[in-house]
Amino acid sequence: MGASRSPKPPKELYTPRVGEVVRDARTGRTGVYQCPGYGKYPTVFLRPEGGGVEWEVPASEVELVPVAGELEPVRQSGVRSRPQHRTEL
Numbered sequence: 832m833g834a835s836r837s838p839k840p841p842k843e844l845y846t847p848r849v850g851e852v853v854r855d856a857r858t859g860r861t862g863v864y865q866c867p868g869y870g871k872y873p874t875v876f877l878r879p880e881g882g883g884v885e886w887e888v889p890a891s892e893v894e895l896v897p898v899a900g901e902l903e904p905v906r907q908s909g910v911r912s913r914p915q916h917r918t919e920l
Contacts, residue, residue: 844873844890852880856892864893 847853847864868874873890
């Protein structure tokens with residue numbers, strides 16, 4: 832007889848506020864939370880930050896977008912900064 836596996840507990844749903852910027856974990860896109868969806872399963876509607884067509888996302892795939900202080904800096908390799916010359920007239 833095989834060992835019985837207990838099912839994984841469901842992921843805790845993040846409930847954003849209307850107008851909050853969140854991330855669609857499936858696609859990595861960010862969008863502005865509009866409202867809950869009306870399907871059989873919990874979904875939400877997001878709209879692109881600059882405006883555009885809404886898309887529907889499973890509520891379990893909505894994530895909080897980290898604030899700037901929580902982001903890690905990215906180093907660009909091979910990019911030289913341009914010297915800043917100032918010409919006085």
